[in-house]
Amino acid sequence: xxxxxxxxxxxxxxxxxxxxxxxxxxxxxxxxxxxxxxxxxxxxxxxxxxxxxxxxxxxxxxxxxxxxxxxxxxxxxxxxxxxxxxxxxxxxxxxxxxxxxxxxxxxxxxxxxxxxxxxxxxxxxxxxxxxxxxxxxxxxxxxxxxxxxxxxxxxxxxxxxxxxxxxxxxxxxxxxxxx
Amino acid sequence: xxxxxxxxxxxxxxxxxxxxxxxxxxxxxxxxxxxxxxxxxxxxxxxxxxxxxxxxxxxxxxxxxxxxxxxxxxxxxxxxxxxxxxxxxxxxxxxxxxxxxxxxxxxxxxxxxxxxxxxxxxxxxxxxxxxxxxxxxxxxxxxxxxxxxxxxxxxxxxxxxxxxxxxxxxxxxxxxxxxxxxxxxxxxxxxxxxxxxxxxxxxxxxxxxxxxxxxxxxxxxxxxxxxxxxxxxxxxxxxxxxxxxxxxxxxxxxxxxxxxxxxxxxxxxxxxxxxxxxxxxxxxxxxxxxxxxxxxxxxxxxxxxxxxxxxxxxxxxxxxxxxxxxxxxxxxxxxxxxxxxxxxxxxxxxxxxxxxxxxxxxxxxxxxxxxxxxxxxxxxxxxxxxxxxxxxxxxxxxxxxxxxxxxxxxxxxxxxxxxxxxxxxxxxxxxxxxxxx
Numbered sequence: 001x002x003x004x005x006x007x008x009x010x011x012x013x014x015x016x017x018x019x020x021x022x023x024x025x026x027x028x029x030x031x032x033x034x035x036x037x038x039x040x041x042x043x044x045x046x047x048x049x050x051x052x053x054x055x056x057x058x059x060x061x062x063x064x065x066x067x068x069x070x071x072x073x074x075x076x077x078x079x080x081x082x083x084x085x086x087x088x089x090x091x092x093x094x095x096x097x098x099x100x101x102x103x104x105x106x107x108x109x110x111x112x113x114x115x116x117x118x119x120x121x122x123x124x125x126x127x128x129x130x131x132x133x134x135x136x137x138x139x140x141x142x143x144x145x146x147x148x149x150x151x152x153x154x155x156x157x158x159x160x161x162x163x164x165x166x167x168x169x170x171x172x173x174x175x176x177x178x179x
Numbered sequence: 180x181x182x183x184x185x186x187x188x189x190x191x192x193x194x195x196x197x198x199x200x201x202x203x204x205x206x207x208x209x210x211x212x213x214x215x216x217x218x219x220x221x222x223x224x225x226x227x228x229x230x231x232x233x234x235x236x237x238x239x240x241x242x243x244x245x246x247x248x249x250x251x252x253x254x255x256x257x258x259x260x261x262x263x264x265x266x267x268x269x270x271x272x273x274x275x276x277x278x279x280x281x282x283x284x285x286x287x288x289x290x291x292x293x294x295x296x297x298x299x300x301x302x303x304x305x306x307x308x309x310x311x312x313x314x315x316x317x318x319x320x321x322x323x324x325x326x327x328x329x330x331x332x333x334x335x336x337x338x339x340x341x342x343x344x345x346x347x348x349x350x351x352x353x354x355x356x357x358x359x360x361x362x363x364x365x366x367x368x369x370x371x372x373x374x375x376x377x378x379x380x381x382x383x384x385x386x387x388x389x390x391x392x393x394x395x396x397x398x399x400x401x402x403x404x405x406x407x408x409x410x411x412x413x414x415x416x417x418x419x420x421x422x423x424x425x426x427x428x429x430x431x432x433x434x435x436x437x438x439x440x441x442x443x444x445x446x447x448x449x450x451x452x453x454x455x456x457x458x459x460x461x462x463x464x465x466x467x468x469x470x471x472x473x474x475x476x477x478x479x480x481x482x483x484x485x486x487x488x489x490x491x492x493x494x495x496x497x498x499x500x501x502x503x504x505x506x507x508x509x510x511x512x513x514x515x516x517x518x519x520x521x522x523x524x525x526x527x528x529x530x531x532x533x534x535x536x537x538x539x540x541x542x543x544x545x546x547x548x549x550x551x552x553x554x555x556x557x558x559x560x561x562x563x564x565x566x567x568x569x570x571x572x573x574x575x576x577x578x579x580x581x582x583x584x585x586x587x588x589x590x591x592x593x594x595x596x597x598x599x600x601x602x603x604x605x606x607x608x609x610x611x612x613x614x615x616x
Binding site for chain 1: 358383399403428443485515517539561564
C-alpha cells in the first residue's frame, strides 16, 4: 500500500510541475511578445520575426532566441597585441548595443583586461583601449554614452593564472557587467 | 562576485603586524675574480648575546651586491678586534686585500650599544677608515649596513646603498576568485618587511618620494584606479586624484614638488604633471595614442615616457614646458621598448625591451644614449618594472621564476645577480628608495 501511494504522489507531483511550467511559459510568452513589438519598431530585420510570431504563438522566434543567447555572452576575448574585438563577435555585440538602445534605463560597465606580458601600465592602457573599442561600437549602434561606464584592470585581475598560451588567451578580454 | 570584492575592497588596513611576504635573498650569479676581504667576527666586550651578527651582515652585503669574496672564519690565523692586534703578514699570507675588525660594547642595564670598527688595506699596510657608531641594540642591523657602506665606498669609490630600502607589491590568493594585495616595505635585502597597505583590490606603481618619507601609488579600492600619497612613518594617506578613467603611474619629480602621472580623461592616456603644492595640473603629451610610464631625468627638466604613437611602444623624451610636438624619440632598434628610466648619470637608460615581434620575451636592458650601445642584462623572459639603486650600481626588477612572481637584482654591468623570492604569493613592482638618513 505504501508503494502505491508513493507512485500516486510522484505522478501528481509530475502533473503539478507540468502545470506550473505551462503557466510560466505563458507568462514569459507575454513578456516576449511585448519585447518583440519594441524590437520590430527599431530593427529592420524584424519583418520575418513578426510573421513567425504569428505562426508560433507558443514559442520564441529564431530572432528572439538569437538575441537571448547573444545577451548571455558577456565576455569577449582578444588576440595578442590587438585592441580590436574579433570579427566573429560583431553580431553578438550588435545585439548588446540594440538591447541598450531599446532600454534607455539599462546601465552597464565594460571592464577591460590584458594578459601579463608587457609592462603593467601599458596593459592598463591596453585594457581600456579594448573596452573603448566596444564602447564606440555600442554607441554607433544606438546605445547612449551615459549608459556605459568603462574601467580597465590591465593585467591585475586575470581570469586564469599561469604562463601558458591558454591562460594568456583567457585573460585578454572585455567583460560586460550589469550595473 | 562583484559584491564580495567590493566588501573586501572596503577592508583597507594599515597594519604592520599582519603576515608579510618574507623575502629571502639568494645569490644567483657572482663575478670571476672577486676582491678578497677578511671580516673578522667583532668581539663582544659585554659578555651578553646580540640578536644580530654585525660582521656577518657586512659579509652578506659585500658578497650580494659588490664584487667581494669573504674569507671563511675557519681559515683565519688570528682574530684581532683593534689596530694594535693586526699583523698584516697574517692576512697577506691568506691573499686578502682588505681587513675589517671591530668590537661591540653594551653597558649593563642599557639599551645602547657602541660599535667600533677599523678597516685596513693589507697591501699598502694602512688603515683606511674607522669610527665608533652608537645606537640602540635594535639598530645593530642598521649599524652593520652603515659599515658596509663605508667599506664599499673605500674600495670602489661609489657610495654604498646598503642602508636603502625597497617597496613592492605582494599578491596572494585569498580563496576562489579572491585576491589579497599588499604594499610592503623592507630593507634592500628583503629583511624586516612591513605592510604599509592591505586591500582586496589591486595596488600598483609604488613610487618613493625623493626625501624617502612618502610613497605614491595607485589603488583600486574604490573599484577605479586612483592615485594616493601615504606617509611611510605615520601611515597617513590622502587621495591625490579623482579624474575620470585611468589615473595611474605616479612618479615624483627629483625636487619632490610635483608628481608625473598618466590620465586618460581627455580621450586617451596622456602624461600630466600635478604640482603638489597648488594642485595645478599641467598637460605634457597630447596625442591619441597611448602615452604612459613617465619618469624624470636627474635634472628634473625632462620627462621620459613610453608611447605607441608609431604603432608599437617606444621611449621618448620631452622637455617640461615645451610644445607638445617637441618630442624626441630615444629608442629605435627594438620591436617594443618601455618603462624607460635614466641612471643617475643621465646617460644610460634602463628599460624593458622586446626585440622582435615573433618572440614575446621581455628583458631588462640599458641603452647608452650617446654611444647608442645596448646591453641586455637579464636572461629571463618576463621581466618588468626595473628600479635603480640610489647609487646607480644595481637594478632591481620583477620577473617570474617557477611560475611565481619574484624580485631579481642585477649590477649594471650584468655581472652580479641576486634574487628575492617570497615565501608566499607573488611579488612585483619593486621601487628602490633614495639614499635614506
